[in-house]
Amino acid sequence: MKIAAAQMTCVPADIPANVARAASLAERARQEGAELVVFPELALTGYELDTLAGDPGLWTDADDPRLDPIRSSGIATVVNVALRTAGPRPLIASLVFDAAGAPLTAYAKQHLYGQEADHFGAGGEDGRFELGGLRFCLAVCYDNHFPDLAGRGAADGCRVHLASSLHGTGGGMRERATTYPGIARDHGMYVVLANHVGPAGPWTGCGGAAVWAPGGALLAEADDRTPSVAVADVAPAGR
Numbered sequence: 716m717k718i719a720a721a722q723m724t725c726v727p728a729d730i731p732a733n734v735a736r737a738a739s740l741a742e743r744a745r746q747e748g749a750e751l752v753v754f755p756e757l758a759l760t761g762y763e764l765d766t767l768a769g770d771p772g773l774w775t776d777a778d779d780p781r782l783d784p785i786r787s788s789g790i791a792t793v794v795n796v797a798l799r800t801a802g803p804r805p806l807i808a809s810l811v812f813d814a815a816g817a818p819l820t821a822y823a824k825q826h827l828y829g830q831e832a833d834h835f836g837a838g839g840e841d842g843r844f845e846l847g848g849l850r851f852c853l854a855v856c857y858d859n860h861f862p863d864l865a866g867r868g869a870a871d872g873c874r875v876h877l878a879s880s881l882h883g884t885g886g887g888m889r890e891r892a893t894t895y896p897g898i899a900r901d902h903g904m905y906v907v908l909a910n911h912v913g914p915a916g917p918w919t920g921c922g923g924a925a926v927w928a929p930g931g932a933l934l935a936e937a938d939d940r941t942p943s944v945a946v947a948d949v950a951p952a953g954r
Contacts, residue, residue, distance in 0.1 A: 716847040718875065718905075719744035719752040719944040722924035722937050724913035725761030728773055730781050733759045736942065741788035744944045750814065750847055751791040752944065753909040755920070756856045756881045757807065759796050762916035767797045767805070768834035774799040777810050777818045786816030791846055793909075795855060795879040797835075798823065804836045809853050809879050811844050819844040824855035825864070841867055848951055849874045852904075856880040859894050862901065869902040875949055876904045881911050883918035891923055900931035905949045912942060 721740045726732040737754055744752040756762065759781075760773050767773050775782065775796040785792055791814050798808035798821065806823035813819055822842025827835060841864070842853035852868030852875075859865070859878050868876055876898055882891040891908065899906040906927045911920025925936040926947035934947035 716751070716849065717747070717749040717946050717948050718907055718926060719747065719749035719946045720907045720909045720924035720926055720935070720937070721752055721754050721944050722910045722912040722920070722922045723755060723758060723942045724920070725758065725911065725915065727761045727763050728766045728770070730759050730773065730775070733761070734781055734784050737794065738784040738788050740942065740944055741785060741790050741792060744946060745788065745790040747944065747946045749790060749944070749946050751793070753793040753877050753879060753907050754795060755909040755911045756795050756879045757797065758794060758879070762881050762911070762918065764830055764834050764916065771799070773797060774805045777821060786812050790814055793853070793877055793879060800836060802836065804834065806836050806838055807831065807855055808838065809842065809855060811853070813846065819846070822853035822855070824858055826857045826861055828857035843868070843871065843873065849949065851875045851877055854878045859898065865898045865902045865904070869904055874904060874952060876902070876906045878906065878908045880908060881915055881918060882921050882923075883915070884921045887918070888921045888923070891921060895925065896927045896931035896933070899927040899929055903929045905929060912940060
């Protein structure tokens with residue numbers, strides 16, 4: 716199957732605008748033959764931590780009608796949001812929908828970075844789902860710096876590691892260039908990175924959404940300036 720890694724420039728704290736941008740990228744991915752598209756960290760709001768902490772209206776859940784344009788895009792999606800909880804803090808979480816818009820799973824970021832811990836709760840369970848005969852595991856940005864997370868996915872039979880992230884220019888570019896091919900090499904999985912491009916809260920996203928093969932070879936990569944998708948084929952083990 717083909718999988719798309721999306722990179723987008725978010726409108727700060729504007730869910731309808733970002734849903735429209737994500738739906739447009741999902742349509743582009745579908746036209747290129749992809750059956751699944753992955754979006755970056757906090758794709759529906761941008762990386763606006765203080766604003767998110769102060770406005771529960773920016774929190775979402777799997778049945779939020781504001782997500783309908785993404786759910787009806789005709790392609791499976793991994794959409795990272797500020798996930799509403801029963802408590803006072805949201806989670807940074809990836810919601811996974813199949814091509815018909817039905818929820819498959821949700822995964823909450825386990826390893827919070829810096830100021831995130833002041834505003835969000837941390838997840839406590841790994842994320843898994845199956846689609847098109849493949850098993851997938853999920854991670855969000857800083858999670859990818861903890862090898863045991865990807866290792867558990869590989870040990871659980873996952874073939875593809877999906878990362879919704881924010882890497883900026885400068886040091887973030889170096890992290891991006893080493894972390895994700897390293898996961899592919901060390902754990903024998905395909906790795907799909909979705910990233911921001913352009914302004915992203917206090918950062919400037921460096922783009923470079925990409926897909927790496929098991930072993931670390933680069934299969935597809937977006938540029939450093941354009942909202943777009945990078946599409947590559949992934950195959951079951953032994954093929």
